[in-house]
Amino acid sequence: MTEQVKEYWRWKEYNWRDKNMDPKGAETISAGVDVGSVSSQAVILVDGKLFAYSNMRTGSDSPDSARKAITWAMENTGLTLDDIHYTVGTGYGRVNVPFADRAITEIACHARGGNFMYGSSVRTILDMGGQDCKAILCDEKGKVTNFLMNDKCAAGTGRGMEVFADLLSVSIEDVGEMSLDVDEEPPPVSSTCVVFAKSEASSLLREGWSKKRVLAAYCSAMAHRVVSLLERIGVQKEFAITGGIAKNAGVVTRLEKELDLTALKSQYDTQIAGALGAALFAKALVEKQRKKVAQ
C-alpha cells in the first residue's frame, strides 16, 4: 500500500500517565498486558491506583507486541521492567507475554477491570473487542458468573467496523457521530456477514444513500446483532460496555435504545478494561505471595 492512501480504519495509538503520581517508594507496582487480536494494552498500577497505560495495534508477533505495549506504558515514568513486582498477561495472545508471571483469561480480567472502572454495582459487561464480542455477567466482587461470546464471525466486532470505515472513507473515530447525524433512522443493513454487508452498502451508495445514512444502517445492524447475544444471556443491571466499540456513540446509543437501558459511564478508557483487570489480579497475586513468605 502506498503512503498516499489514507487508511481510514487506522485508529490512533497512544499512551497516558498520571503526572501527579510518583511510583518511587510504592509498596506494590503491578502490571497487566492484554494482547488482543487487533489491539494490545498495558496497564501499570501503583498501589492499586491507575498510574500509566498504553494502547496500540497488535503486530504479527505477539511477544513483540506485548513488549512494545509495556515499554510504551513505562515511557517517561522512570520505571523499568525490573521495578514491576508482578505482571499478568491476558487476551488471546496471553501465553505469548514473555515477561508475565502468569496468564489469566480475558473474560475474568474484563469482569475484574469492569468492576474497578464502573463500580461494584455493575452486573453485565459487554466487551466489544476487535475480533470478538463477549457478554459477561459478574457479581459485586467482579467475579464472572456467566458469559457468552461470539468469536467466529466479524459481524458485531471492531474489525467489522474497521472494514466499513475503510469502505466509506470515514475515519474510524468519526463513524459513531456521523451515523447519528441523520434525519430519520434508516432500516438496518440486512446482511449478517461483513463481506456481504459491504456489497449491500455499495449498492445503497449507488442508490444515492449518503455515507451518514449507510453508517446509520450499519451501526444499527451491529447494535441489533449484539442485543441478540445479550438477550441470550439475560442482561442484568447495571450494564456497562468496554472495548473499542464502546467509544462509538452510534452503536452505543442504538444499543441503549433497543435494550431500553443506559450504559454506565466511566472516567477510564474503555479499551483498557482487560489489561486493568489483569493488573488488579497481579496486585492481589503478589500480595498473596508476600503473605505466604511472611508466614
Add this chain to the structure above:
Amino acid sequence: MITAGIDMGAKYIKAVILKDGEIAGKAKVATGFDSTESASECLAQAAKESGIGVADIKHITSTGAGRKSAPNINSDITDVGAAAKGINHLMKNVRTVIDVGAEEGRGIKLEETGKVVDFAVNEKCAAGAGAFAEAMARALEVSLEEFGKLSLQSDKTTPMNAQCAVFAESEVVSLVHAKTPKQDIARAVHDAISSRIVSMVRRVGINKDVALVGGVSYNPGFVDALSRALEMEVSVPKDAEFVGALGAAVVASERVQS
C-alpha cells in the same frame, strides 16, 4: 420450439437459449448497477449467438437471486429447482448437486427425474461461498485463476483457525508473515471453504454421482479440495456456470408443452 432461461446471479447474469432440447446459444453479462438492463443485454447476446430473434422465444423463465427483476419473463423458478433441472438435463446419473456461487452455496438432493428431494442453503456467511476465495486471493495478491492453480501445487495440510472471511484475511496475512508458501496457503483456503460446504451438504445426505456447478466450479483448487473432503469423485459439467440458466430454459419448454 425455442425457449430461454435467464439466471440473475449476484455477480453475473447468464442466459441460455434452448432449441428443441439442445442448447442453441448462451451468454454471460456482469450484473452491474442495472440488473434489468443487463438481463436484456444478456438475452439479446444469447439470441444473437443462436441466430434467432428475441421475438422467436416462446417462453422465458428466470431464476437466481434477482429473478423477479428480470424483464419480459413468462415465469420464474427457484435457484434450487433450476440447478436440479439443469444438471438432470446434462447428467442423468447425478443425485447430489453442489452449487457454489459468489455469495451462496447450496446442496441439492434430486431424483432421477430431476425432481428436488431436499436441499440446504447458505446465504448468510461468506465462509461457504466464492466470495471467501476471492477475498483470500486478494489478500495473497494473486489472481483468482492463479490462486486455484497454486493450490494444486501443494500437498501440505495447513489448518486455518478463522471461519469468518474477515478474520481469515488477517490469518492469511499472518501466514504470509510466517513465510508459509503461497501454494500451502491457497490449499488451506480451499480446504476451509470445502469443509464448510461439505458439512452443509451432509445435512441433506450425499448420494452418488456428485456434480459441482456454479462459478466456483471453474476453480480447480476448489474442485480438488471438495473431492478430497468428500472422498468421492466430483464431476463438473461443461459450462457449469450456465446450469441454472439451462435448467430455467428446460422448465420453460416444459411449461409451454403443458
